[in-house]
Amino acid sequence: MPIEILRENVRTAHQELARSINGHADHPLHQQRTAALDAFLEQGVPTTRHEEWKYTNVLPFIGIEYAMTLCTTCFITDAECARTIGPIADALESGWRIVLINGRIDRAHSSIPEHVPGLRILPLTDATIAADARIAGVVGSNAPAQSHPFVAMNLALADQGVVIHVDANVRLERPIHIACIADTRTSHRLSTPRIVVVAEQGSSFDVVESHHTIGDMTALDVTVAEVSVAANAHVRYHKVIDDGESMRHIGSTSADVARDGSFTAHTASLGGAFVRNDAAVRLCEPSSQGFLFGTSVLQGHEYADNHTTVDHCVPHCHSEELYKGIYDGSSVGVFNGKIYVRPQAQKTTAYQSSHAILLSERAQMNSKPQLEIWADDVKCSHGATTGQLDEDAVFYLQSRGIDAAKARALMTYAFVAEVIERIELPSLRQHLEERIAEKLGAEPFAE
Amino acid sequence: MTPILSIQQLTAGIEDREILKGIDLVVNPGEVHAIMGPNGSGKSTLASVLAGREDYAVSGGSVTFMGKDLLDMSPEERAREGMFLAFQYPIEIPGVSTANFLKTAVSELRKHRGLDPLEPAQFLALMREKMKLVEMDSSFLNRSLNQGFSGGEKKRNEIFQMAMLEPTLSVLDETDSGLDIDALRIVAGGVNALRSSNNATVVITHYQRLLDYIVPDVVHVLWNGRIVRSGDASLALELEKRGYDWIKNEASVEA
Ligand SMILES: Nc1ncnc2c1ncn2[C@@H]1O[C@H](COP(=O)(O)OP(=O)(O)O)[C@@H](O)[C@H]1O
Ligand SMILES: [Mg+2]
Numbered sequence: 001m002p003i004e005i006l007r008e009n010v011r012t013a014h015q016e017l018a019r020s021i022n023g024h025a026d027h028p029l030h031q032q033r034t035a036a037l038d039a040f041l042e043q044g045v046p047t048t049r050h051e052e053w054k055y056t057n058v059l060p061f062i063g064i065e066y067a068m069t070l071c072t073t074c075f076i077t078d079a080e081c082a083r084t085i086g087p088i089a090d091a092l093e094s095g096w097r098i099v100l101i102n103g104r105i106d107r108a109h110s111s112i113p114e115h116v117p118g119l120r121i122l123p124l125t126d127a128t129i130a131a132d133a134r135i136a137g138v139v140g141s142n143a144p145a146q147s148h149p150f151v152a153m154n155l156a157l158a159d160q161g162v163v164i165h166v167d168a169n170v171r172l173e174r175p176i177h178i179a180c181i182a183d184t185r186t187s188h189r190l191s192t193p194r195i196v197v198v199a200e201q202g203s204s205f206d207v208v209e210s211h212h213t214i215g216d217m218t219a220l221d222v223t224v225a226e227v228s229v230a231a232n233a234h235v236r237y238h239k240v241i242d243d244g245e246s247m248r249h250i251g252s253t254s255a256d257v258a259r260d261g262s263f264t265a266h267t268a269s270l271g272g273a274f275v276r277n278d279a280a281v282r283l284c285e286p287s288s289q290g291f292l293f294g295t296s297v298l299q300g301h302e303y304a305d306n307h308t309t310v311d312h313c314v315p316h317c318h319s320e321e322l323y324k325g326i327y328d329g330s331s332v333g334v335f336n337g338k339i340y341v342r343p344q345a346q347k348t349t350a351y352q353s354s355h356a357i358l359l360s361e362r363a364q365m366n367s368k369p370q371l372e373i374w375a376d377d378v379k380c381s382h383g384a385t386t387g388q389l390d391e392d393a394v395f396y397l398q399s400r401g402i403d404a405a406k407a408r409a410l411m412t413y414a415f416v417a418e419v420i421e422r423i424e425l426p427s428l429r430q431h432l433e434e435r436i437a438e439k440l441g442a443e444p445f446a447e
Numbered sequence: 448m449t450p451i452l453s454i455q456q457l458t459a460g461i462e463d464r465e466i467l468k469g470i471d472l473v474v475n476p477g478e479v480h481a482i483m484g485p486n487g488s489g490k491s492t493l494a495s496v497l498a499g500r501e502d503y504a505v506s507g508g509s510v511t512f513m514g515k516d517l518l519d520m521s522p523e524e525r526a527r528e529g530m531f532l533a534f535q536y537p538i539e540i541p542g543v544s545t546a547n548f549l550k551t552a553v554s555e556l557r558k559h560r561g562l563d564p565l566e567p568a569q570f571l572a573l574m575r576e577k578m579k580l581v582e583m584d585s586s587f588l589n590r591s592l593n594q595g596f597s598g599g600e601k602k603r604n605e606i607f608q609m610a611m612l613e614p615t616l617s618v619l620d621e622t623d624s625g626l627d628i629d630a631l632r633i634v635a636g637g638v639n640a641l642r643s644s645n646n647a648t649v650v651i652t653h654y655q656r657l658l659d660y661i662v663p664d665v666v667h668v669l670w671n672g673r674i675v676r677s678g679d680a681s682l683a684l685e686l687e688k689r690g691y692d693w694i695k696n697e698a699s700v701e702a
Contacts, residue, residue: 390538390540392538393538393539393540395498395500395501395522395538396534396537396538396540397540397548397552398499398521398522398523398526399498399499399522399523399525399526399531399532399534400526400548400552400608400612401523401526401527401552401555401556401559401612402523402551402552402555403521403523403555404521404522404523406551406555410543410548410551411540411542411543413542414540414541414542414543414591415541415542417542418542
């Protein structure tokens with residue numbers, strides 16, 4: 001039974017972790033790990049009978065024997081690292097880079113700033129958590145460990161992930177790039193990067209999370225990012241999955257937002273055999289805002305499932321969701337968008353839309369909006385469309401001398417550009433424009 | 448003189464229905480031809496077949512364009528060889544700006560003709576010059592192609608594109624319909640300004656009105672998939688006076 005094997009392997013890896021932190025098993029982080037292990041074991045691995053995993057079958061890659069514990073032989077040279085992270089690292093060259101190998105910070109490949117006022121980048125360890133109550137308070141505060149078995153699994157095995165802490169009123173001019181590399185050269189690899197982001201009052205910055213594999217064996221990346229956005233702080237969290245066939249990714253990005261603050265998440269799924277991403281924002285104080293965006297450009301047998309949750313807990317908050325996807329070959333997309341508007345959350349505005357274009361008859365899209373609105377004085381809307389490319393428009397472009405393939409590429413590119421244009425980090429926006437144009441066979445636009 | 452366009456016994460249709468039932472038409476350099484006819488007679492079908500729309504199957508006959516077999520070419524090849532169709536119903540293309548679209552189209556055309564792409568400044572200057580021709584505001588350049596344009600703006604945009612692409616043969620499919628008299632004058636002025644002894648224009652229209660501004664050398668009446676009568680500009684005036692029934696009756700007697 002593959003599910004049983006995974007449970008046992010997670011349990012064993014957890015025990016090994018307990019031994020490696022020798023004697024600190026009563027530390028707060030480890031207590032959370034142990035509670036999370038129980039939550040994972042209790043929930044088990046979801047099958048498609050589980051409502052939240054209805055379209056998304058993880059069983060094909062759950063039975064694989066993954067290496068999970070610290071890899072002492074996974075040495076990556078500078079050149080290999082550069083090749084693996086590739087173009088996105090070049091695009092974000094001006095930023096600070098944190099490289100995680102198999103879920104753990106690798107200082108040698110990282111450019112962690114030591115003396116930037118107001119910025120601290122720390123490893124997520126028992127010592128870090130024991131020393132800082134503010135950071136400790138964020139771990140497990142909004143990632144849904146009780147309802148998402150992989151989020152629980154991630155915390156059960158969380159070790160040497162990364163903590164980003166930005167002081168009040170600090171505005172970072174450069175993005176923080178977290179590049180997660182799974183080393184699958186000698187074994188299949190399950191890694192559990194955990195990212196904690198704390199934005200103090202009035203701070204503002206961009207984080208980019210990207211995922212990569214080195215090697216041809218299977219990688220299962222189970223990544224959880226938890227963000228705390230204090231009053232009037234603004235965090236833009238970008239996630240890019242643009243890797244090869246060995247990549248399987250299950251991720252969760254969630255944030256709590258305080259008064260006048262905003263959280264923006266953008267998820268780009270441009271490659272990788274399997275991507276499941278849960279993006280969630282909880283608007284906890286009045287006048288806070290949440291923006292969830294997604295772009296999927298898939299072909300072959302690629303798969304991307306975006307689950308979103310927007311939770312309006314208080315009055316006068318605003319949220320917007322826009323997900324767009326282009327599916328070619330036999331690729332499959334899923335969008336599931338939950339919006340909760342609590343009884344007290346009057347004057348909420350919440351807008352959600354999900355649009356897909358299927359370029360082939362074998363491609364599929366499944367969309368499901370789920371709005372639960374308990375307040376009466378609100379403005380909420382949702383819309384989901386799935387369609388084909390407008391062939392009349394293709395002909396129109398052809399009649400002006402543009403060949404059919406290029407016409408299709410221009411139109412599909414324009415379709416997702418609406419999302420990409422909303423990325424405020426110019427270096428990343430340009431990188432994604434180029435990557436998407438390349439994948440679609442369109443020339444990037446001059447403007 | 449080699450004709451620009453020579454159509455012989457062209458038959459075409461959709462599924463098992465024949466729409467064009469044997470068209471003959473020769474257009475020489477410098478000429479303007481008008482094709483008139485009641486709704487449903489096959490005018491747009493003829494325009495679509497010339498532009499290469501795949502929905503229509505050609506079942507017989509031939510079309511020679513500048514000495515080459517037109518029916519053998521893809522729609523984009525026809526455009527690059529100098530064929531232009533101003534659509535009766537221009538398509539809206541969200542997210543593709545008019546400027547970017549034209550930049551791509553013009554550079555494809557230039558590539559086909561062995562020319563280097565224009566410098567951005569040159570291209571911009573060219574666009575501004577040609578927009579003046581149809582009195583289009585430059586704010587349209589950054590808007591999505593035809594999206595949210597009024598009927599008249601769409602038609603003017605067609606002529607603007609024609610001006611940018613400098614075709615050898617322009618087929619204007621009811622470019623006048625839905626235009627008020629001022630817009631009509633602007634559109635016709637644009638078309639006239641682009642006329643030369645090296646190109647030709649086929650104006651498809653339902654009304655004689657346009658032909659006061661674009662004066663045709665030859666007028667054809669298309670009815671029921673056939674050109675049933677051809678004449679000079681006075682034929683259009685006669686049609687305006689007597690209506691199409693007169694032609695229909697004559698044609699059915701002949702058939
Ligand atoms: N795509 C199509 N599918 C089915 N019938 C068509 C199609 N295009 C044209 N027709 C038919 O062919 C005839 C000619 O149409 P059309 O060429 O549009 O005429 P016109 O432009 O002269 O008004 C009409 O009877 C029309 O219904
Ligand atoms: Mg018509």
